[in-house]
């Protein structure tokens with residue numbers, strides 16, 4: 595008996611760390627089909643065979659530089675998976691909206707205008723935005739929310755570590771965790787967030803500090819500490835291999851295929 599048809603996916607930025615892992619994951623997963631991929635003009639992978647690039651042998655699908663062209667060549671309604679850069683996102687959202695393609699956004703460092711574009715697209719297509727597609731980090735966010743509500747007096751601080759090439763700071767995951775803590779206390783993240791601290795003043799009550807280190811090849815570590823007088827609680831998540839993000843992105847793509855238009859999160863996918 596054959597299972598459900600594989601979900602076709604289009605991977606933007608397939609020459610990137612995450613893009614390539616997602617393409618490799620899709621090529622090895624019977625539940626997904628690698629329908630197309632893009633790279634930036636000038637990339638070594640422009641015009642390459644996508645299956646061969648993903649390590650699965652020639653597929654006859656060529657990598658190209660425009661999502662519109664990749665979508666036209668793929669046909670149907672593949673799920674677009676975007677782990678590129680904030681600057682690239684607008685075009686990708688526009689193509690997804692115009693072609694009615696579900697969209698998984700893993701790109702971090704997004705600003706208000708990116709979120710507005712995603713909100714607009716979500717009126718017409720399903721959109722899942724996730725600063726972290728791993729099971730563990732999303733579970734951590736749920737635990738942080740619970741702890742923040744249970745300990746309303748606690749001083750909360752977030753510490754994150756990432757590899758030297760990471761561009762956005764604080765990390766999208768640190769923001770996800772900070773927002774979970776703030777909202778569990780009925781606060782607005784933007785009002786309580788203190789992204790790094792300097793100068794000569796005591797800690798302001800109710801604020802949530804976020805601190806980061808950048809170096810080496812660390813795929814991502816986050817620790818949320820809740821300080822009480824004379825004791826503290828630490829909740830942490832440590833990534834050993836960034837393939838967990840690729841697996842999560844493909845799980846999200848399979849979840850999103852066939853959903854109604856709207857905004858979705860990993861909490862919907864993971865049932866947290």
Ligand code: NAD
Pocket residue numbers: 606607608609610611612613632633634659677678679680682699700701702703724725726727728762836839
């Ligand atoms: P990377 O720099 O290795 O890859 C990004 C790739 O996107 C590059 O190859 C770049 O050339 C390509 N790109 C940029 N603009 C493009 C365009 N218009 N068309 C096609 N390709 C384009 O970075 P990375 O480590 O793979 O991370 C990518 C993004 O994903 C970052 O925002 C990062 O923070 C985020 N990320 C999210 C998660 C998650 O779980 N959601 C996990 C890891 C990384």
